[in-house]
Amino acid sequence: MKKFLKFLKPYRTYIFVSLGLVFLQALSELYLPDLMSDIVNYGIVNGDIGYILRKGELMILIALGGTFAAVVSSYLSAQSSMGFGKMLREEIFTKVENFSLYEFNKFGTASLITRTTNDVNQLQIAVLMGLRMVARAPLMAVGSIVMTVSKDTRLSLIVFVSVFVVLSLVYIFYKTATPIFRAIQKKIDRVNLILRENLTGIRVIRAFNKIDYEKRRFDVANRDLTETSMKVNRLVSGLMPLIMLISNLTFIALIWFGGIRIDRGQMQVGDLMAIIQYVMQIMFSIVMLSMIFVMLPRASASALRIQEVLDEPFKIKDPEKVEEIKDVKGVIEFKNVTFRYPGAEEPVLYDVSFKAEPGKVTAIIGSTGAGKSTILNLILRFYDINEGSILVDGVDIRNLKQENLRSIIGYVPQKALLFSGTVAENIRFGSKNVTDEDIKRAADIAQATEFVSSMMNGFNSEVSQGGVNLSGGQKQRLAIARAVAKKARIYLFDDCFSALDFKTDLKVRTALKKEIKDATVIIVAQRAATIMNADQIIVLHEGKVVGIGTHNELMKYCDVYKDIVSSQISEEELA
Structure with missing residues (x-):
């Protein structure tokens, strides 16, 4: 006492x-x-x-x-x-x-x-x-x-x-x-x-x-x-x-x-x-x-x-000697990263290495439990890796302040989470500098304007706790709008297009490509159709990288990727 x-x-x-x-x-x-x-x-x-x-x-x-x-x-x-x-x-x-x-x-x-x-x-x-x-x-x-x-x-x-x-x-x-x-x-x-x-x-x-x-x-x-x-x-x-x-x-x-x-x-x-x-x-x-x-x-x-x-001591804390990135480009590099969750016997990621660059879309695909979402959690430093290093513009993220690291990232989680308040407040949640014009533009890009306009008070309509008064697709679109309105240098999309129909999915990705063309984009997806046009696709299997390349390249030499694609898309559609 x-x-x-x-x-x-x-x-x-x-x-x-x-x-x-x-x-x-x-x-x-x-x-x-x-x-x-x-x-x-x-x-x-x-x-x-x-x-x-x-x-x-x-x-x-x-x-x-x-x-x-x-x-x-x-x-x-x-x-x-x-x-x-x-x-x-x-x-x-x-x-x-x-x-x-x-x-x-x-x-x-x-x-x-x-x-x-x-x-x-x-x-x-x-x-x-x-x-x-x-x-x-x-x-x-x-x-x-x-x-x-x-x-x-x-x-x-x-x-x-x-x-x-x-x-x-x-x-x-x-x-x-x-x-x-x-x-x-x-x-x-x-x-x-x-x-x-x-x-x-x-x-x-x-x-x-x-x-x-x-x-x-x-x-x-x-x-x-x-x-x-x-x-x-x-x-x-x-x-x-x-x-x-x-x-x-x-x-x-x-x-x-x-x-x-x-x-x-x-x-x-x-x-x-x-x-x-x-x-x-x-x-x-x-x-x-x-x-x-x-x-x-x-x-x-x-x-x-x-x-x-x-x-309780913080497992993850800011370093005593903080490094800064003056001119943020958004280059993300994994070097021989191995990670296991606390209490786990086996690593969920083993010796993972890849590089994601600005102006390019990097997609991550793999079976359930392969470690796709874990990669995004590690970039956000929700966990610290056991071996290897994760670099942003050549600086190890463990040498950056957590606040500074996350300030340059726009994140859309797998499960869209909204807070009680208005639609505008939820979109503005990503940054205090978001204007009304930014909110409307972000909603347009996320294909959310149509259903928001049909609500009683438009962008001032109330969102219930957890967004229970919205459908799954509506919540995901608002979560995407929240990330876009932030105007970040790095965007992480964690299988956030799964609740969208193929037509809306295509519209959102097309609009996103124009808006964030200079940023580093990493998309985790289950649907092969969502990431076929990515500049670089990383294939994970049991925590290991088994293939990196474009869709056409992977279809030639990566059996795991071919199995995923063939299970979702017919040969006629591929042709």
């Missing part, structure tokens, strides 16, 4: 003032039973109405002052804890935004969402309770014990025994509950994971009639979380009645032995009443502390999970 104190620094003035007000509130609450004791001992016993009124007025003023301190302190504590949560979420979000795919795969999306929301919320509540209760409860407990001893030393021995027993129970609960709370957070991750998979994959689930299966899977995870939560709730539900039982037994003992001492003339009635109130405050303080101890294990588990994210 100490590592999170930096997030409270901007609110230290609020915190100090809040703690000061908590101290004043505690003093006022400790003073009230003493005043009541005086009223009984000297006012009521002697029948002094004036004394009772004077002390009563003082009690009202002190109670009002304590209430004011409590209200302001609660406000400042809330401001501090909410601000703490806001800054912590920003810190986690910033960290995660800079994660490579290595770190994303390690934590998982569902877990990162839980850590950013649920876990931060647990810490936020812990801070709020800490400022309000952790500061107040010890003051009240210690102050009440001191006042009890000052009223009657012998009777206070009962209080010490009760406090020792209650604190022992709280400690046992803390030690028992901590591992259970850690398990709960992991099981929340599991529930979130299944829920997220169901929400994003609802079409597949319905198409394969797996609704009942997914319900059972969710029920298992949900029941597991419920049972674990019930286990810790049973501990909590058992702790509170025990504390109340000990409190009531303490009151009985105080009244019993206090009555004997009053009967013997060893103490006054007002003092016994004050002691009973102080004991109530002591027990209430311990209950507050026990509530803290209920929250602390969960907050501790959440803090560890958040710290894991914040302490």
Whole structure:
């Protein structure tokens, strides 16, 4: 928890003032039973109405002052804890935004969402309770014990025994509950994971009639979380009645032995009443502390999970000595590149070498799993290679800043991803310098203008989250427009024409060829017809380059390419 104190620094003035007000509130609450004791001992016993009124007025003023301190302190504590949560979420979000795919795969999306929301919320509540209760409860407990001893030393021995027993129970609960709370957070991750998979994959689930299966899977995870939560709730539900039982037994003992001492003339009635109130405050303080101890294990588990994210080192980071490309041409060269995914036994790419030049279209084709999309991921430096080098204009991409590298690349992913907002905002997403004219031109090139114009508000029409209000082909065309509007020096198209019909595919590629004729273009494709006219075709098979050349050249000597083409295009069409 100490590592999170930096997030409270901007609110230290609020915190100090809040703690000061908590101290004043505690003093006022400790003073009230003493005043009541005086009223009984000297006012009521002697029948002094004036004394009772004077002390009563003082009690009202002190109670009002304590209430004011409590209200302001609660406000400042809330401001501090909410601000703490806001800054912590920003810190986690910033960290995660800079994660490579290595770190994303390690934590998982569902877990990162839980850590950013649920876990931060647990810490936020812990801070709020800490400022309000952790500061107040010890003051009240210690102050009440001191006042009890000052009223009657012998009777206070009962209080010490009760406090020792209650604190022992709280400690046992803390030690028992901590591992259970850690398990709960992991099981929340599991529930979130299944829920997220169901929400994003609802079409597949319905198409394969797996609704009942997914319900059972969710029920298992949900029941597991419920049972674990019930286990810790049973501990909590058992702790509170025990504390109340000990409190009531303490009151009985105080009244019993206090009555004997009053009967013997060893103490006054007002003092016994004050002691009973102080004991109530002591027990209430311990209950507050026990509530803290209920929250602390969960907050501790959440803090560890958040710290894991914040302490995770970046697998891919910018070099200490950064190189720059002054006049970007966009020449990409792979030199003996070998790459394996984390945890994989065999490389997905082995000794890959090729060169892609500006003004030329380089196409990559191969069977499923050959490593085509992996090549684009490596150019974008989503992963770092194991052997060899990838050069842009002769500079190893590991010596470039990631931001600078990606700023010269226009990327269209295999699965078109759009964000909630307008059509124009999605096209402008690639660069902040995109004008309205650039948006319209990019949409024309991507053959998106026709369907965008038919929408109610044209380019200002809203795109739902994930683009669910658009068809697959429409989403791909907007993704292409987003890349084109960026006016990059390098374009990477990852099988992004698959959802287009052949006529639209041809139109898009023809328009693209004119618009980005001076840029380096790399196209990953499954359809041979899409890349037959490429200047250079790279054929991958089981992670190795088995052929490089034009369509006609590869048809002469590359058996793998011939098999791919013949499986898709008839001899008559080829002729």
